[in-house]
Amino acid sequence: MRKNYKMLLCYDGSRYYGWEHQPDTDTVQGRLEEAFYAVFGEISEINGAGRTDAGVHARGMTANVWLDTEYPTGRIRRLLNENLPDDIAVLEIKPASDKFHARYSAVGKTYCYTCHYGEYRAVFDRKYVYELDRTPDLDAMRKAAAILTGKHDFASFCRQAAGYPSTVRVVDVISVEQADGYITFTVHGTGFMRNMVRILVGTLLEVGFGKIPVSEVEKILYAKNREAAGYTVPAQGLCLMKVDY
């Protein structure tokens, strides 16, 4: 009998064309499907909590899958990990209720975006940070972050806003922390649109570099126009940390 399982995954997105399975491209979901096929001999549909873009990483992607197996979960995890490349790992797999769906049951997500700046580049984590050539003004970024936090129409912070029935989202945390040459943006909200976190961070950085005055930030929200916001920072600094249920 088929049973529903919830999985916690991590992956280095550097060499993948994102999460979502696509024919003839290397994706995280595609690699997971191959691993499930190798272990169970049948095609399993894997529902991810969201579709991370090409090059985006995850330390806490959640997915669910229906399986007809008597294997204990420890064995499933071990067999899957043996069949996955070394840049994807199943951290946890456990039985879930029939109603659980990784995407539709999700009530919140936390992303981190990591920048590095300094007299020299980050060497060992260079694939997981966005290297800055100057130090942004943290106070200005924090002021802007406070303005953007809340329930807003984030149409300006979205690629292809027209594709969404609504562009209103609740972002309850946008924090900016600095330590040892790293600047980490932590963003938590109920849901995010395409490129939304990367455009939020790009806009904050433009504020931090004095290109956008803090007084203009509210106007970007009102504009409901992608052109009004800052640039889209590169994928490699972004990591999906946690999905809430």
Added chain:
Amino acid sequence: MRKNYKMLLCYDGSRYYGWEHQPDTDTVQGRLEEAFYAVFGEISEINGAGRTDAGVHARGMTANVWLDTEYPTGRIRRLLNENLPDDIAVLEIKPASDKFHARYSAVGKTYCYTCHYGEYRAVFDRKYVYELDRTPDLDAMRKAAAILTGKHDFASFCRQAAGYPSTVRVVDVISVEQADGYITFTVHGTGFMRNMVRILVGTLLEVGFGKIPVSEVEKILYAKNREAAGYTVPAQGLCLMKVDY
């Protein structure tokens, strides 16, 4: 007038055939020479504190170089970093006394060797750890480490011992720490022979896995024979942390 400079370097050794310049291979020293040539238009001889093997990393390699330049050191560093690949960085460059030689003036070195074990592999730092498939016995490894610490003839812990005038070395620290699925071996000594740290760690792991009893460890020292010691652990877990002067 030529002046002597001391440099602190870090590099991800994954894609290099070690530190030492060799024709037609990609080495860290070779890349540094290219960067110096790009900046100063002449070939500079770079003396490293030691020759890390292929795949070995460094967070604190020290080198010295004689330069005829009026550039302030901040500018030299910036120009070098602009001309280095993103897996090598000059952390620091400063004037040194004429007598300073990175290799001959060195009085000690610290290496770290990092293993990971657990129900799943390390994903983000997979190129900097050695993945174990079992948990070794830490107590046994610590007992063995205590036996190996000190001034000994380390001929058994050396590749091609015959190439050295003496195989006696002082290793004053061999610590074994465990945290969050990682086991870190920290080794400090006055000097190390070829593969010495990797054979020390391989021997400790064989003790930890019960393949070599703690009571046999002293006999390995007496044997003065590479065959008596444990295996050579892979390069990727090894990192040169610091050189003392």
